[in-house]
Amino acid sequence: MDNGQRFPALYVRDFRLFWFGQIISLSGTWMHSVAQSWLVYSLTRSPLYLGIIASLSSLPILLFTLFGGMVADRYPKRNILIVTQMLSVIPALAVAILADKKIITVWHVGITATFLGIVNAFDVPARQAFLAEVVGKADITNAIALNSAAFNGARIVGPVVAGFIISSIGIPACFYLNAVSFIPVIFALSKIKAKGTIKTYEGNVWRDIADGWRFITRQRPVLYIMSLIAVFSLFGVPYITLLPILAGEILNVGARGLSFLVASAGAGSFLAAMMIAFKREVKRKDLYIPLSSIVFSTAIFSIPFSNSLHLSMLFIFFAGWGIVSFLAVSNSFIQHAVPDVLRGRVMSLYTLVFLGFAPVGNSIIGIAAHSFGTIASLKIFAIVCITGSIIFSVRFKRYYMSCTAQKL
Numbered sequence: 001m002d003n004g005q006r007f008p009a010l011y012v013r014d015f016r017l018f019w020f021g022q023i024i025s026l027s028g029t030w031m032h033s034v035a036q037s038w039l040v041y042s043l044t045r046s047p048l049y050l051g052i053i054a055s056l057s058s059l060p061i062l063l064f065t066l067f068g069g070m071v072a073d074r075y076p077k078r079n080i081l082i083v084t085q086m087l088s089v090i091p092a093l094a095v096a097i098l099a100d101k102k103i104i105t106v107w108h109v110g111i112t113a114t115f116l117g118i119v120n121a122f123d124v125p126a127r128q129a130f131l132a133e134v135v136g137k138a139d140i141t142n143a144i145a146l147n148s149a150a151f152n153g154a155r156i157v158g159p160v161v162a163g164f165i166i167s168s169i170g171i172p173a174c175f176y177l178n179a180v181s182f183i184p185v186i187f188a189l190s191k192i193k194a195k196g197t198i199k200t201y202e203g204n205v206w207r208d209i210a211d212g213w214r215f216i217t218r219q220r221p222v223l224y225i226m227s228l229i230a231v232f233s234l235f236g237v238p239y240i241t242l243l244p245i246l247a248g249e250i251l252n253v254g255a256r257g258l259s260f261l262v263a264s265a266g267a268g269s270f271l272a273a274m275m276i277a278f279k280r281e282v283k284r285k286d287l288y289i290p291l292s293s294i295v296f297s298t299a300i301f302s303i304p305f306s307n308s309l310h311l312s313m314l315f316i317f318f319a320g321w322g323i324v325s326f327l328a329v330s331n332s333f334i335q336h337a338v339p340d341v342l343r344g345r346v347m348s349l350y351t352l353v354f355l356g357f358a359p360v361g362n363s364i365i366g367i368a369a370h371s372f373g374t375i376a377s378l379k380i381f382a383i384v385c386i387t388g389s390i391i392f393s394v395r396f397k398r399y400y401m402s403c404t405a406q407k408l
Contacts, residue, residue, distance in 0.1 A: 013193075055360070057113040062360075077133065146273070146277050238364070296318075
């Protein structure tokens with residue numbers, strides 16, 4: 001590999017196919033996400049139901065993602081991803097048809113969101129582990145950053161397009177387009193030569209899963225990272241769940257304003273991903289990871305103090321930059337530390353604390369906003385994140401420096 005290549009992962013044929021397929025698919029996914037939030041808000045006008053539906057989307061990840069990691073370590077990851085992408089078409093089409101016929105209820109949305117969550121419980125660990133096998137450890141940071149750039153580039157395009165489609169054509173069109181958007185990534189996966197390594201295990205299923213947890217507890221920096229991801233999943237990232245309330249009742253900007261708020265998070269996230277991809281490798285992870293965690297926490301603390309759409313977009317932009325910078329570099333740190341034989345199971349634990357804890361966080365913030373108000377809830381949750389970031393920064397920096405000193 002030429003050291004002068006700025007984006008080395010894109011020179012790998014399999015990754016390039018996967019990456020371009022994902023850009024289209026993820027744009028559809030973000031259209032689906034914004035349309036689903038606005039649909040639930042239109043049906044209920046309730047922050048509680050927004051929290052419940054968001055929880056149903058991620059609860060299956062909490063329940064099944066550890067099994068998803070075990071499956072990813074036992075079977076060809078490419079084949080797993082083809083199946084999960086095909087299954088993801090079903091809920092998009094179901095909601096589209098029900099909404100088009102004007103017979104949809106909030107519980108229809110809940111059922112399809114739960115189904116998609118089950119699919120994601122197996123998709124996400126396989127996807128995370130597959131990246132390292134496609135590009136190799138040398139380029140894994142670049143691959144993670146480019147993958148995040150695709151995700152967050154779609155997070156800009158998808159919501160903006162969704163806002164215009166909802167206001168001009170209607171909500172069902174977003175779901176129909178999402179169903180169609182899975183075709184390119186399925187085609188790309190069918191053309192990829194790498195299938196992922198296959199391991200044969202004779203051990204007990206629970207013992208296999210426990211091996212991943214034992215690795216994390218023995219690696220203190222990884223444990224600290226996982227702990228802060230859990231805090232963010234419970235008290236930080238759920239701020240997104242309340243954006244329809246922020247747009248509809250506090251800022252009074254409607255569906256189009258909601259699309260701009262979501263796209264602002266995507267823009268900040270995209271910038272963070274491209275900065276990391278352009279670097280190829282972040283050498284001072286001991287500084288980058290704590291700094292980005294504090295930026296995210298401070299940004300979400302600032303959101304409830306804004307009464308302006310543009311100022312809110314700015315704060316959400318920095319929240320997007322902070323969380324993706326933190327997650328992308330943390331993911332790279334973990335991927336470099338974990339042995340190949342445990343990769344699927346460790347990444348399933350990563351998925352568990354990042355996405356699996358989200359239903360708890362979404363439920364808590366939904367209940368809190370319903371009981372105490374959206375603004376007060378956002379402030380309290382942000383203070384918890386700021387406190388967690390400060391504690392993490394001190395401990396991670398201290399342990400990182402001691403490990404570096406021991407190597408020297």
